Amino acid sequence: MQLDLTEEQRLLEDSAVRFLGKFYGFEDRHHSLASPGGCRPEIWAHFADMGWLALPFPEDAGGFGGGALETGLLARAMGRHLVVEPFLPCIILAGGVLARHAHHADAVAALTTMMEGGERTALAFQEPAAAPVKADADDQGGWRLTGRKPLAAGAATAGRLLITACLPDGGRGLFLLPATAPGLTICAAACLDGTHAADITLDSTPAAAGVLLGRASDDTTLLSLDLDAVRLAACWETVGAMRAALEQTVDYVKQRQQFGRPIAAFQAVQHKLAEMSVCCEEAEAITILASLRSGGPAGSRAGMAAKAKVGRCARLVAKEAVQLHGGMGVSEELPIASYFRKLLAFDLSHGGTAAANEAYAAAILPGGGHMHSAVLPPPDQGVTA
Numbered sequence: 001m002q003l004d005l006t007e008e009q010r011l012l013e014d015s016a017v018r019f020l021g022k023f024y025g026f027e028d029r030h031h032s033l034a035s036p037g038g039c040r041p042e043i044w045a046h047f048a049d050m051g052w053l054a055l056p057f058p059e060d061a062g063g064f065g066g067g068a069l070e071t072g073l074l075a076r077a078m079g080r081h082l083v084v085e086p087f088l089p090c091i092i093l094a095g096g097v098l099a100r101h102a103h104h105a106d107a108v109a110a111l112t113t114m115m116e117g118g119e120r121t122a123l124a125f126q127e128p129a130a131a132p133v134k135a136d137a138d139d140q141g142g143w144r145l146t147g148r149k150p151l152a153a154g155a156a157t158a159g160r161l162l163i164t165a166c167l168p169d170g171g172r173g174l175f176l177l178p179a180t181a182p183g184l185t186i187c188a189a190a191c192l193d194g195t196h197a198a199d200i201t202l203d204s205t206p207a208a209a210g211v212l213l214g215r216a217s218d219d220t221t222l223l224s225l226d227l228d229a230v231r232l233a234a235c236w237e238t239v240g241a242m243r244a245a246l247e248q249t250v251d252y253v254k255q256r257q258q259f260g261r262p263i264a265a266f267q268a269v270q271h272k273l274a275e276m277s278v279c280c281e282e283a284e285a286i287t288i289l290a291s292l293r294s295g296g297p298a299g300s301r302a303g304m305a306a307k308a309k310v311g312r313c314a315r316l317v318a319k320e321a322v323q324l325h326g327g328m329g330v331s332e333e334l335p336i337a338s339y340f341r342k343l344l345a346f347d348l349s350h351g352g353t354a355a356a357n358e359a360y361a362a363a364i365l366p367g368g369g370h371m372h373s374a375v376l377p378p379p380d381q382g383v384t385a
Helices: 007-023 026-034 041-049 068-080 087-100 105-115 219-255 267-292 296-330 336-348 353-364
Strands: 121-124 134-137 143-153 160-166 172-178 184-190 196-207 212-216
Touching: 007 041, 007 068, 068 087, 068 219, 068 267, 087 105, 087 121, 087 143, 087 160, 087 219, 105 121, 105 172, 121 143, 134 160, 143 160, 143 172, 160 196, 160 219, 172 196, 172 219, 212 219, 219 267, 219 296, 219 336, 267 296, 296 336, 296 353
Parallel strands: 121 160
Antiparallel strands: 134 143, 143 196, 160 172, 172 212, 184 196
């Protein structure tokens, strides 16, 4: 699928590729991995100076009004360089939630601070099904939150947290709390792909009545648009990582000798490379299509299809890249081991590829949408020259 970018979109992607190529090489990345929460302050400050932290937000909120495609191009460049700073969880996910609650002064202040490169906000919404976080009204007209939120992405060094909790009426509420709130404990953890998350424990943590940003019947209603956006951005990020993994694998098989010649000359190796290349093309095409359809129920379905397809393709590319590198494919001396973990982590994240397959099937099978092309007109309309 070919996509003609506007001049502004090309400039955005080119600047991202140049900056990350100069300041975020594989050796530079190790400094981020060793930093608290996997985030180098100087790199995050550069992100702010480049305007990346304000890119996805509307102009009336102080942002640059970038859409899913612009954000995706930036995420693709970050995926190519295995950026571990919490751009997706803090800017795309938590920032999207804050932007949708621009009627609340605290949300506006948190978003503005984050766009300027200051204190970050992270969203904690996942929780054990058997023991959800509960919010109970206290005697002062506020709330007290009790429970646990495991592996909240980007929360390890966040200054503010968005917490979802069960309300007494059975609905779900969204609370904005400082990370230093009494009774709130943050335990940082490194993830498979080098990014950082945190387990959050709430022990009767007080929350004033004013920090309840919104309420809904369930998390899907409360956060669906934001979860769709971060899932799509993650697809773009993974496409960038897949392309880089393929390029490095091609370079490696051209250099590795066996039986007196490069293994790239063997037909079996060429077939594997061809299959990896097809996977990269398919993953990029469906991600572009999902970006063009983003927003609303149709966009959600397209995003779920992209997650399912990119997840399958990412797993194949990761597997073949390591196979063709041999034992060096799992050595920390080569970047390919880090790309393998990145691609595998995406396959398992956002509910997992299998769950995305099931959700997409449930969405399209009843209406018969699977029987028609997503890009061609219905058969009864024909194709005009």
